[in-house]
Amino acid sequence: MSNPNTGTPLVELRDISIAFGGIKAVDHVSIDLHPGEVVGLLGHNGAGKSTLIKCLSGAYRKDAGQILINGTEVDINDPRDARAHNIETIYQTLALADNLDAASNLFLGRELVNSFGFVDETRMEAETRKIMGRLNPNFKKFNVPVSALSGGQRQSVAIARAVYFNAKILIMDEPTAALGPHETQMVAELIQELKAQGLGIFLIEHDIHSVMKLCDRAVVMKNGQRVGTVNVKDVTDDDILGMIIMGKKPPQAY
Amino acid sequence: MTDTPHSPQTATKADGAFTRFLRATEIDPRLLGMVGALLLIWAGFHLYGELVLGDGAFLTPRNLWNLSVQTASIGIMATGMVLIIITRNIDLSVGSIVGVVGMYAGLLQVEWLPPSMGIGHPAIWIIAVVFAIALGALIGMLQGAMIAYLTIPSFIVTLGGLMVWRGAAFLASSGRTISPVDTNFALLGGGPYGAIGATGSWIVCAIACAGVIWLAISGRAARKLHGFALRPMWAEYFVVGLSSGLIVIATLVVNSYGWPKGILKDYYATLNQEVPEGAFIAHGFAYPVLILAVVTLAMTILMTRTRFGRYVFAIGGNPEAAALSGINTRAMTVKIFTLMGALAGLAAVIASARLNSATNALGDLDELMVIAAAVVGGTSLAGGVGTIYGAIIGALVLVSLQTGMVLIGFGDGSYRKIVIGVALVLAVFLDIIYRKRIK
Numbered sequence: 001m002s003n004p005n006t007g008t009p010l011v012e013l014r015d016i017s018i019a020f021g022g023i024k025a026v027d028h029v030s031i032d033l034h035p036g037e038v039v040g041l042l043g044h045n046g047a048g049k050s051t052l053i054k055c056l057s058g059a060y061r062k063d064a065g066q067i068l069i070n071g072t073e074v075d076i077n078d079p080r081d082a083r084a085h086n087i088e089t090i091y092q093t094l095a096l097a098d099n100l101d102a103a104s105n106l107f108l109g110r111e112l113v114n115s116f117g118f119v120d121e122t123r124m125e126a127e128t129r130k131i132m133g134r135l136n137p138n139f140k141k142f143n144v145p146v147s148a149l150s151g152g153q154r155q156s157v158a159i160a161r162a163v164y165f166n167a168k169i170l171i172m173d174e175p176t177a178a179l180g181p182h183e184t185q186m187v188a189e190l191i192q193e194l195k196a197q198g199l200g201i202f203l204i205e206h207d208i209h210s211v212m213k214l215c216d217r218a219v220v221m222k223n224g225q226r227v228g229t230v231n232v233k234d235v236t237d238d239d240i241l242g243m244i245i246m247g248k249k250p251p252q253a254y
Numbered sequence: 255m256t257d258t259p260h261s262p263q264t265a266t267k268a269d270g271a272f273t274r275f276l277r278a279t280e281i282d283p284r285l286l287g288m289v290g291a292l293l294l295i296w297a298g299f300h301l302y303g304e305l306v307l308g309d310g311a312f313l314t315p316r317n318l319w320n321l322s323v324q325t326a327s328i329g330i331m332a333t334g335m336v337l338i339i340i341t342r343n344i345d346l347s348v349g350s351i352v353g354v355v356g357m358y359a360g361l362l363q364v365e366w367l368p369p370s371m372g373i374g375h376p377a378i379w380i381i382a383v384v385f386a387i388a389l390g391a392l393i394g395m396l397q398g399a400m401i402a403y404l405t406i407p408s409f410i411v412t413l414g415g416l417m418v419w420r421g422a423a424f425l426a427s428s429g430r431t432i433s434p435v436d437t438n439f440a441l442l443g444g445g446p447y448g449a450i451g452a453t454g455s456w457i458v459c460a461i462a463c464a465g466v467i468w469l470a471i472s473g474r475a476a477r478k479l480h481g482f483a484l485r486p487m488w489a490e491y492f493v494v495g496l497s498s499g500l501i502v503i504a505t506l507v508v509n510s511y512g513w514p515k516g517i518l519k520d521y522y523a524t525l526n527q528e529v530p531e532g533a534f535i536a537h538g539f540a541y542p543v544l545i546l547a548v549v550t551l552a553m554t555i556l557m558t559r560t561r562f563g564r565y566v567f568a569i570g571g572n573p574e575a576a577a578l579s580g581i582n583t584r585a586m587t588v589k590i591f592t593l594m595g596a597l598a599g600l601a602a603v604i605a606s607a608r609l610n611s612a613t614n615a616l617g618d619l620d621e622l623m624v625i626a627a628a629v630v631g632g633t634s635l636a637g638g639v640g641t642i643y644g645a646i647i648g649a650l651v652l653v654s655l656q657t658g659m660v661l662i663g664f665g666d667g668s669y670r671k672i673v674i675g676v677a678l679v680l681a682v683f684l685d686i687i688y689r690k691r692i693k
Contacts, residue, residue, distance in 0.1 A: 078580065079577070079579065083580055089578070091578065093574070093575075095572070095574065095575035095578045095579070096572065096575055097568040097571035097575050097638070098571050098572060099567060099572075100564075100568060108568055108575070108579040109565075109576075110579075111564055118559040119559055119563075122477060122479070122482065125482070
């Protein structure tokens with residue numbers, strides 16, 4: 001078995017390494033992602049999934065390796081660089097400023113300004129109402145700090161932030177970890193919709209059923225290294241679990 | 255926080271009339287609390303004077319005018335301290351920055367410039383003011399860079415600054431007092447000539463009222479444009495009426511404080527006239543108070559209408575999230591401390607102009623008053639929360655307490671310290687209770 005995709009990948013991480021004080025958090029890992037594809041990243045806590053993906057989102061600087069977008073090598077040194085390449089990230093911690101309202105968080109770092117250069121609060125709120133109406137029609141708390149929102153509502157603010165700015169590459173770090181069944185279903189539908197629009201999505205996920213349902217391919221990591229990559233439709237839950245727990249590579253993996 | 259959506263008309267019937275009133279007018283209940291405390295303090299001092307001493311001196315034009323001038327330098331610095339504290343830092347060095355900047359600005363205008371430019375040259379005060387603000391900004395920038403890029407805690411950097419700059423102020427003049435300052439410069443500290451008079455004050459009053467009305471109209475138009483819920487008309491009228499009313503009252507107060515006899519005599523002597531019968535020349539708003547008003551307005555716009563202000567709040571709420579959103583948090587820290595330094599430089603101008611001298615002790619312990627003003631005004635030391643107007647009211651509360659006790663002859667300096675210390679702790683305690691209740 002091999003990568004079913006042909007053509008230039010949307011993103012290619014080649015031979016990425018990063019170490020923290022002598023501990024190799026990510027050790028020569030290569031992965032790729034094509035348009036309209038969902039690639040799951042799996043592994044134990046500490047396997048290096050989040051660290052690897054943070055090199056792409058600009059939160060960390062890789063020690064070695066290359067990042068290619070549409071076949072061209074790019075430099076990503078901070079989150080601004082990543083955003084400039086239409087890479088949006090939904091962090092596990094959501095990365096929301098709790099004391100600000102939904103609109104301020106959605107536009108944080110990219111505020112809409114009027115012709116005087118002042119922040120256009122009303123237009124930002126109007127835009128926020130628009131996108132939230134699409135993502136989570138029940139959302140009504142536009143003028144309270146996000147600290148007053150439920151886990152699901154906070155999640156929808158974080159997702160709206162990623163979706164609003166026309167991401168081409170979306171990174172989702174356990175997007176459903178804090179959600180109830182209904183909201184989890186909503187996120188699943190959203191992923192399908194974005195995928196249909198041609199976005200590439202990296203999905204860090206612990207729940208094996210979500211992976212089987214949502215992902216096209218799955219990359220399994222262990223101790224900072226890549227165990228293998230599988231096409232999800234060719235393998236069973238147990239094959240993937242075996243990779244995660246024992247680092248055992250099934251014959252279908254590549 | 256309440257679960258109520260942002261539409262005044264949907265206030266539920268279960269709320270009390272007062273709650274509905276607050277929601278319709280969108281008046282911050284904490285602002286109401288702070289203003290209430292301030293009025294209580296004022297009334298208390300006045301009544302004590304009236305009933306016990308037989309002479310209520312607090313609520314007089316003269317005292318209120320002096321109070322406004324005395325609040326200026328602390329208030330100016332408190333607006334900057336709000337930003338520092340919101341971003342989870344502290345600046346203990348502002349009092350010493352006032353000292354060193356005041357001293358160098360004093361040397362500049364008294365000893366360095368006059369030999370070449372001539373005493374009283376009209377450009378001297380401008381050079382001195384620009385120099386003071388720039389020197390303050392430079393010191394702030396230096397401290398900010400150490401905090402942001404060398405990651406030394408702000409408490410330590412500015413504690414070091416507290417000692418270093420105070421020492422530098424002494425060294426600059428070998429401990430001498432530099433006096434008198436340039437005559438034009440001295441006007442920035444207030445006094446009969448350092449105020450804009452009755453006509454000027456009414457012009458300022460008219461501009462301010464027009465600004466209030468414009469804000470209400472443009473705010474309403476923006477909400478209408480996007481189809482958001484509007485305040486009820488009566489609430490708009492109420493807010494505009496209240497704000498304009500306060501501005502008019504302030505103008506009436508400063509315009510009813512006339513020049514003292516000696517100044518009148520000097521003034522008419524320069525005109526070669528006798529002092530006319532019943533002569534009355536009003537002070538009007540003092541220059542330092544106008545400077546405070548402009549700084550307050552500018553800082554409020556900065557904090558509520560610009561990206562910079564957003565980033566200050568975001569860094570205070572969640573520094574990590576701010577960084578992940580592409581905000582350069584280190585550069586922001588440097589900018590915030592630079593701004594604080596510049597404001598301390600401006601405060602040094604006002605403080606030294608008011609004293610008509612630059613002394614080594616200028617601004618001594620100001621840092622504590624400034625921090626206390628910001629905190630009494632509702633700035634949270636946990637970060638992320640604070641307002642500029644709160645800090646100004648906080649400064650007014652503290653300066654009122656301080657000068658009020660002098661006015662009624664309450665004990666000596668040590669009592670004043672005790673009362674202000676207790677007031678600080680009490681104000682923060684009340685704020686904590688309030689925050690718990692609204693949750």
